[in-house]
Amino acid sequence: MAFSRAGGPSLKQEQPFLDAQFDIFEWHPKFQSCVAYFLDYAQYNGPVQALAAYLNIQLPFQKPNRPVLSSRSANSPSAAGGGFGNNTTTASGKPLPTVGLGGGIYPHATLLPYIRRLVATGFDFPAVLHGFFGDDWAAGIGPLHDQERRNYLFAAKSDSWLRVKAAYDMGDDETVPFLRPLQNVSEKEILSAEVGWSEWLAMQDWMLGPRAPAADALGGRGNGNGSGTVKKEDE
Known part of the structure; x- marks a missing residue:
């Protein structure tokens, strides 16, 4: 169902990464599910950690300054049921920034860097996306994945390999180790x-x-x- 402001347009309109109608409010719970799965389970899963290390990208709990340990607030039990605790504070003891999502309080975490890294290195296969983002990946991060694939095509068409690689680096510590042509096009x-x-x-x-x-x-x-x-x- 689309949402319309009084006297304003609906948010269910054509989006640049979709050919059909897209309802942001129908999409958002699925996206939240992907965020929760990634933070509570995937980032502690051995294969995900191995691939992240190979692609030279830090997982949220590995961030030195602002680690994100789970999708729950500091006062809630961990969604994973143990193994990494329910503390959402930094090493200095300060609480992590939080945002409200669907009535809950969650640490801020973005999935786009991981989607971009998987696309640029050719690892954005359905099985890998499912391993990172869970059962709702197609509906939750699927639209973002489609757009990042198109962005990667546009980047390759716009500039040289060296400048495209620089655009996909993430600082000196998280440079992309290699680029591969877009897969399964x-x-x-x-x-x-x-x-x-x-x-x-x-x-x-x-x-x-x-x-x-x-x-x-x-x-x-x-x-x-x-x-x-x-x-x-x-x-």
């Missing part, structure tokens, strides 16, 4: 990315609003080097 995904790329080139030329090209002109006509333009039908 479908024709539909390529065509959708081509349309998105053409729309981006059109925006670079201010071909927006009344100047926007016809929909059938956005079929991937960019010249592939990041500096092309989408021509209007009458040119």
